[in-house]
Amino acid sequence: MASSLGEELQKPVKERKAADLNQTELAKALAQYQSFVARVESGERRVDVIEFPDIANANAIGFDPKAAIKKICRQMTVGPIA
Numbered sequence: 001m002a003s004s005l006g007e008e009l010q011k012p013v014k015e016r017k018a019a020d021l022n023q024t025e026l027a028k029a030l031a032q033y034q035s036f037v038a039r040v041e042s043g044e045r046r047v048d049v050i051e052f053p054d055i056a057n058a059n060a061i062g063f064d065p066k067a068a069i070k071k072i073c074r075q076m077t078v079g080p081i082a
Contacts, residue, residue, distance in 0.1 A: 012055050013041045015063045029058040 016026050023037040030036070039045035040055070047055060049069065056065035 011063065011068055012047075012052075015056075026055075026058055030054060 016023075021029075023041070024034045027034045027037045036045070040047055052069065053065040056063040056068070
């Protein structure tokens with residue numbers, strides 16, 4: 001579970017690189033500093049559920065934040081949700 005979850009959390013990094021964007025370009029699209037992107041990508045700073053779609057959409061490459069969040073939630077669920 002942990003490795004698959006880690007893969008989902010790294011998806012924005014892979015998508016940014018696949019779109020041939022550097023951290024500075026992504027930061028500009030997010031109206032953030034490059035250091036924000038670096039901290040997020042290194043895991044030093046977590047992205048909350050409100051910020052996640054902004055990062056996905058800033059990549060402008062069709063990265064679906066809803067699908068990624070659903071997958072993360074499924075992987076974190078141990079049993080039935082009451």
